[in-house]
Amino acid sequence: MTHLEQLEAESIHIMREVVAEFENPVMLYSVGKDSAVMLHLARKAFYPAKIPFPLLHVDTTWKFKEMIAFRDKMAEDVGFDLLVHTNQEGVEQGISPFVHGSARYTDIMKTDGLKQALDKYGFDAAFGGARRDEEKSRAKERIFSFRSANHRWDPKNQRPELWNIYNARVNKGESIRTFPISNWTELDIWQYIYLEKIPIVPLYLSAVRPVVERDGMLILVDDERFVLKPGEEIKNIPVRFRTLGCYPLTGAVESNAATLPEVIQEMLLARTSERQGRAIDHDQSGSMEKKKQEGYF
Amino acid sequence: MSHQSELISEDILSYLKQQEEKSLLRFITCGSVDDGKSTLIGRLLWDSKMIFEDQLEALAVDSKRVGTQGEEIDYALLLDGLQAEREQGITIDVAYRYFSTAKRKFIVADTPGHEQYTRNMVTGASTADVAVILVDARKGLLTQTRRHSYLVSLVGIRRIVLAINKMDLIDYDQQTYINICSEYKAFAADLGFEDICCIPLSALKGDNIISPGDNTPWYSGPCLLQHLETVELPDNSHNKPFRMRVQWVNRPDLDFRGFCxxxxxxxxxxxxxxxxxxxGKQSRIARIITLDGDLKEATAGQAVTLTLEDEIDISRGDMLAANGAQPATSDRLQAKIVWMHDKHLLPGRSYLLKMGAATTPVQIAEIIHKVNVNSLQKEPGKALELNEVGLCRLNLSSAISCDLYQDTRLTGSFILIDRLTNATVGAGMVEDVLPPSDSIPWQEVEVDTAALADIKGQKPAVIWITGRRYAGKTTLANLVQKRLHSAGRHSCLLDGDNLRHGLNSDLDDTDIGQVEHIRRIGEVAKLAAEAGLIVLVATTSAYAIERRRAREITAEIDFYEVFLDSPYDICAARDSSDFYKKQQGQGQDDQTFSKHNYEPPTSAELVLDGNTDPKTLAEEVIKLLECKNPTPEWII
Structure with a gap:
């Protein structure tokens, strides 16, 4: 078997184990490329049955418009159950990444939103698309990651994982987050998308888009909530995105890569790693580890 | 990634084609503290160009702030992910790293060398094909080197790289290299390794990592990366008989039944x-189904969905096997167990065993011997402590089909789970499948429990009174028994202290002794109840798992757990044996006492307040029996 076939088989094994062991699993669907691969793997794992769990999108109301359109089209084409949750308290308080800063905004709209949704539906297992190569604190994450009843992750109290045997037992209120693509790298993801012709949000491919340079990042002017500061101007240039999140926090890169092989080529020749486009990792040293302890994915 | 940047920039499609054919090698690195393991992996990532500019900037900043290499880049900081570890300067958990070359993708399990974290090494090794064992050239083979070699051998790794590091600090001395190699090969002769490759290197300076160093002209073997790229994968699982444990039954509608x-x-x-x-039910494979169409063939490692020609009853945990070459099925196994938890493994205690998709309660019947992982000597042992390894005999609650670990890793391995906390507490490798317990036949008895109970005109039951020492359990049990007796009921009282004079006189007061004490009382209670008696048990029975087991073995008899909840102070005041005084002497108060010495029930049928008059409490027990057994006989 090639390395991609082995990774695929491992991910399918993990997904089936979760479905067999848990009463009420859910897949967290961020609409990004890693989610696209997870969704594709889930279709393979359970074919000919339809995907036996819902997909949950935590909508911060600040996602790229194209992501939302793509999400709804995928739900229709593939035929999965889509749940969308937004932290209404955050909306009522008018929480905005422009006003409240990335850290506070992420806490409220993403982390709290996710916890609310998990509690609301009583999910006992949640698939996430995190990969161990993304960030240092993730290199030690388990595939079945145990969370206490208040969603906390305790790095000192994780269960050892041996062979392909996963301990799925939880007491009431506790849950597991499962990362079926833990062992994939960014290159594996792109290559698999290319080989399997998996649909992705077009934002990953270069096109001329309106962007503004702010704090060293190129931010897409995605809707009217983006207000220009003095001295800022909108440039229409060919850009694409290496990761997708909330548009005010996600930097574009200047690029002419309009096809998948070109994107892969550019990625391989690039000199900066994937998460750099995200404001949230830079707020403080070890910030991802802190976020995870609090329940962020 | 500049190693192929020309191809990438000139012909990305050819590059992608080449990437499709790559194989995957998983390896583990192990070594003692300060052998330079993290530096070695950091160097591999660095030299295979897997480190990006922004990571490098962060690394340069971190190196100055917390690094151990002065002004130079500290590669180890690339790997020490968790903040606590960075501050302590040690690696405390298994971390997985990824890099690839033109030929292979690599997954590295980076595991700590500290004594207390041996469990992490076994964890990392369980999925690895190759082990890279680091040795500090200045120090030679250490106890840790031997321990790590034993553990990787135990977990079935057959290909070893002995990375003799820090050669720069001994001026690349050839003789030292030769001595360490020959000493290691002599030591490892009994460990079953098929391939040992000794490489002299310097992780810090980069000698013999990805290219031969100028400093070791006397060394003609491969450098580390070259060896890892070409070492043969020891995968002969295709040549063995077919095995697949059913993980999930796919039933989208009535017409389709697929086994995944x-x-x-x-x-x-x-x-x-x-x-x-x-x-033993047989059939034939009908189809191998995938989203992309049916397959003509599937091999070891693939995750598949199969349909069969015949409808046979198969569920999760069952094993499909080649006809005529099926694995053994038994409820009795002999296995090596690596213990991974602070709470000791105790023989007699019940755990859950999870083997692939099959889960069943299990008891460790006996620790045949422990293995001293430093001397590799067999030693007697009554319990297994954290990081200890032992050969054990296991009694499973239901039979399981499995292979020997040495034959097939995935069908001969299991984990043990604590039944209360759900923690993964141990890892096991099957060494022998013993004859199943039904080879000791159950003898038919003609007069059964129902008949024995009928003649007494009552319904048998077990009333298990638990509580702290000196809670008043015996007093309560006596009062209940008097009430039963005066109502013409046949009963039997098993008092923990009294049993310690006879049946259990060989048991001490350690955890192991207490577990066995409760196990025997449970068995006797079962026998007495099966004779039609109402059995009263009065014993501390401090552990929730053992009480649960007593309930399980008396499954067909009504079981009532009664928790006599007398406050700590009252118990301590009644204490005639100085038990509580000793505890207080060790600085234990009510809370720590409960934590260490008594696990209160969380779902007892009856909880009694120990401040209340015992006669009133006895009435409550009688009432419980009446309302749970609303038969006329229960009107006392």
């Missing part, structure tokens, strides 16, 4: 004869 699982060994094609290993 990952093939552990062998090859199958539609038409092949298979059987379900425990029942």
């Amino acid at each position: 699982g990952t093939i552990a060994s062998g090859i199958i094609q539609p038409g092949d004869k298979i059987q379900e290993a425990s029942s």
Whole structure:
């Protein structure tokens, strides 16, 4: 078997184990490329049955418009159950990444939103698309990651994982987050998308888009909530995105890569790693580890 | 990634084609503290150009702030992910790293060398094909080197790289290298390794990592990366008989019934004869189904969905096997167990065993011997402590089909789970499948429990009174028994202290002794209840797992757990044996006492307040029996 076939088989094994062991699993669907691969793997794992769990999108109301359109089209084409949750308290308080800063905004709209949704539906297992190569604190994450009843992750109290045997037992209120693509790298993801012709949000491919340079990042002017500061101007240039999140926090890169092989080529020749486009990792040293302890994915 | 940047920039499609053919090698690195393991992996990532500019900037900043290499880049900081570790300057958990070359993708399990974290090494090794064992050239083989070699051998790794690091600090002395190699090969002769490759290197300076160093002209072997790229994968699982444990039954509608699982060994094609290993029921493979169409063949490692020609009853945990070459099925196994938890493994205690998709309660019947992982000597032992390894005999609650670990890793390995906390507490490798317990036949008895109870005009039951020492359990049990007796009921009282004079006189007061004490009382209670008696048990029975087990073995008899909840102060005041005084002397108060010495029930049928008059409490027990057994006989 090639390395991609082995990774695929491992991910399918993990997904089936979760479905067999848990009463009420859910897949967290961020609409990004890693989610696209997870969704594709889930279709393979359970074919000919339809995907036996819902997909949950935590909508911060600040996602790229194209992501939302793509999400709804995928739900229709593939035929999965889509749940969308937004932290209404955050909306009522008018929480905005422009006003409240990335850290506070992420806490409220993403982390709290996710916890609310998990509690609301009583999910006992949640698939996430995190990969161990993304960030240092993730290199030690388990595939079945145990969370206490208040969603906390305790790095000192994780269960050892041996062979392909996963301990799925939880007491009431506790849950597991499962990362079926833990062992994939960014290159594996792109290559698999290319080989399997998996649909992705077009934002990953270069096109001329309106962007503004702010704090060293190129931010897409995605809707009217983006207000220009003095001295800022909108440039229409060919850009694409290496990761997708909330548009005010996600930097574009200047690029002419309009096809998948070109994107892969550019990625391989690039000199900066994937998460750099995200404001949230830079707020403080070890910030991802802190976020995870609090329940962020 | 500049190693192929020309191809990438000139012909990305050819590059992608080449990437499709790559294989995957998983390896583990192990070594003692300060052997330079993290530096070695950091160097591999660095030299295979897997480190990006922004990571490098962060690394340069971190190196100055917390690094141990002065002004130079500290590669180890690339790997020490968790903040606590960075501050302590040590690696405390298994971390997985990824890099690739033109030929292979690599997954590295980076595991700590500290004594207390041996469990992490076994964890990392369980999925690895190759082990890279680091040795500090200045120090030579250490106890840790021997321990790590034993553990990787135990977990079935057959290919070893002995990375003799820090050669720069001994001026690349050839003789030292030769001595360490020969000493290691002599030591490892009994460990079953098929391939040992000794490489002299300097992780810090980069000698013999990805290219031969100028400093070791006397060394003609491969450098580390070259060896890892070319070492043969020890995968002969295709040549073995077909095995697949059913993980999930796919039933989208009434007409379709597919069996999903990952093939552990062998090859199958539609038409092949298979059987379900425990029942022996046979059929043929009808289809191998995927989203992209049916397959003509599937091999070990693939996650597949199979349909069969015949409708046979198969569920999760069952094993499909090649007809005529099926694995053994038994409820009695002999296995090596690596213990991974602070709470000791105690013989007699019940755990859950999870083997692939099959889960069943299990008892460790006996620790045959422990293995001293430093001297590799066998030693007697009554319990297994954290990081200890022992050969054990296991009694499973239900039979399981499995292979020997040495034959097939995935169908001969299991984990043990604590039944209360759900923690993974141990890892096991099957060494022998013993004859099943039903080879000791159950003898038919003609006068059964129902008949024995009828003649007494009552319904048998077990009333298990638990509580702290000196809670008043015996007093309560006596009062209840008097009430039963005066109502013409046949009963029997098993008092923990009294049993310690006879049946249990060989047991001490350690954890192991207490577990066995409760186990025997449970068995006797079962026998007495099966004779039609109402059995009263009065014993501390401090552990929730053992009380649960007593309930389980008396499954067909009504079981009532009664928790006599007397406050700590009252118990301590009644204490005539100085038990509580000793505890207080050790600085234990009510809370720590409960934590260490008594696990209160969380779902007892009856909780009694120990401040209340015992006669009133006895009435409550009688009432419980009346309302749970609303038969006329229960009107006392």
